[in-house]
Amino acid sequence: MTPELSFSVSGAASSDAARRTRTIPCVHSFHRGGVDGLRRSAFPTRECRGERDWQWLRARRIYQSGCRSQSFAGFKTVCRANDAAFCDSVEPRRTLAQRNPLSVFRELPARRLEIRLGKFQLVDFFDLNSAGSDSHLQFLNLTVDNNGAYDYAADTRGYTVGAMLDFEDHNWGIRFAEALMPRQANFIDLEWNLSRARSENIEFELRKGLLPHRNGVVRLMSYINHANMGDYRVAIQQFESGETAVPDVTNHPFRTTTKYGFGGNLEQSLSGWLTAFGRFGWNEGRQESFAYTEVNQAVTFGIAANGKKWRRGLDRAGAAFSSNALSGDHRLYLALGGKGFLLGDGHLNYGRENIFEMFYTIHVWRGVYGAFDLQHINNPGYNRDRGPVLVPAVRVHLDL
Numbered sequence: 001m002t003p004e005l006s007f008s009v010s011g012a013a014s015s016d017a018a019r020r021t022r023t024i025p026c027v028h029s030f031h032r033g034g035v036d037g038l039r040r041s042a043f044p045t046r047e048c049r050g051e052r053d054w055q056w057l058r059a060r061r062i063y064q065s066g067c068r069s070q071s072f073a074g075f076k077t078v079c080r081a082n083d084a085a086f087c088d089s090v091e092p093r094r095t096l097a098q099r100n101p102l103s104v105f106r107e108l109p110a111r112r113l114e115i116r117l118g119k120f121q122l123v124d125f126f127d128l129n130s131a132g133s134d135s136h137l138q139f140l141n142l143t144v145d146n147n148g149a150y151d152y153a154a155d156t157r158g159y160t161v162g163a164m165l166d167f168e169d170h171n172w173g174i175r176f177a178e179a180l181m182p183r184q185a186n187f188i189d190l191e192w193n194l195s196r197a198r199s200e201n202i203e204f205e206l207r208k209g210l211l212p213h214r215n216g217v218v219r220l221m222s223y224i225n226h227a228n229m230g231d232y233r234v235a236i237q238q239f240e241s242g243e244t245a246v247p248d249v250t251n252h253p254f255r256t257t258t259k260y261g262f263g264g265n266l267e268q269s270l271s272g273w274l275t276a277f278g279r280f281g282w283n284e285g286r287q288e289s290f291a292y293t294e295v296n297q298a299v300t301f302g303i304a305a306n307g308k309k310w311r312r313g314l315d316r317a318g319a320a321f322s323s324n325a326l327s328g329d330h331r332l333y334l335a336l337g338g339k340g341f342l343l344g345d346g347h348l349n350y351g352r353e354n355i356f357e358m359f360y361t362i363h364v365w366r367g368v369y370g371a372f373d374l375q376h377i378n379n380p381g382y383n384r385d386r387g388p389v390l391v392p393a394v395r396v397h398l399d400l
Helices: 015-020 053-065 081-088 232-240 328-335
Strands: 004-008 023-025 094-096 107-109 112-120 160-168 172-179 198-206 216-227 257-269 274-283 297-307 312-325 353-365 368-378 389-398
Touching: 232 328
Parallel strands: none
Antiparallel strands: 004 023, 094 107, 112 160, 160 172, 172 198, 198 216, 216 257, 257 274, 274 297, 297 312, 312 353, 353 368, 368 389
16 A cells, blocks of 8 residues: 655644645655654655655755654654754745635745735635535535624625735734625625725634644634614614604615624544534624624534545535524514514514534535535524424535
8 A cells, every 4th residue: 555644844833734734645665763763765755746846855855954843754853953953944935725716826935915806705715614614515504604693795696895915824814804895785786985885804813723733723703894784773763663664774864884793713623534613703783784694693513524434535524503693682673573684574582593404415526516415493583483494405516
């Protein structure tokens, strides 16, 4: 059986570096006796497929110098005194990357500033989670594949126009985006006058596992939206004073109001094939839900797996639980007969909306994937008089 040797030219242990390390099938054998115990012929040569010259040369220099601040094939050693200066100099300058619809680079500087301008989805860069962010191949529920309380700037189709700065270091990153808001709730047209409407988004990412020797990521995010949003409390007061027949959050002249929220996002590797993840989100809940979905508090946790354990490496499976809630103003507005862009049937017997979802995605052939998904929803739409309901789904996805 052909052995595998994974190496990362890195002076510091970094979950990001580990995540982006290239695994190279080699024709040589080796053992885990330490660098000093390895035969020179056992070190990977150019016969290893898929490596790049700069990786090979730098890794060989580290091996030959006796640097023990590096990690090869799962063992670590120490720098000898006369090699300490060289060992300190081998901090990775570049990382490997995969081409995707948002980037064509195969290599990137490990420490870099990325600048993006144009039309995009904020959730392609914020609130990402490797275990629960891709509705093409993973979960389908809106509050599982994204933070339900993140009312991110977007038109009806989920896109906005904005500018983003993203600074990435070896094991952490921070990003900020300024983006356009829709003119009305869940509307197709964006407001281009920034004095009338806009959205600020910031996220800090720490790539460090909570478990020893396991990769993990912690993300903390906050956002502030400025737009022509209605106020649930004002709509209730108008209804109670007889100004409107039912509470109507859109019954107001143009005005710019502010809505803010924050979120946390965690993923933790448990093994080579199993990952745990979780999210928490909250927004102030007085201003109307405007762009994503009608949630003021969201808690989600789950597990995701790849098929390596059962020799189906490109298959995916997962299970997650999500619990969503409304603010006091929002739930009273709906209970009195008000309507939002998603919710409202004239009455509300309030209860938290609890969702359990599981899926299995099968790799059929090349870029063809099929999936089975099942959701069990208690109190759909936060209404105890509704449900529970089972939502089965079948999905087909094609990668070109």
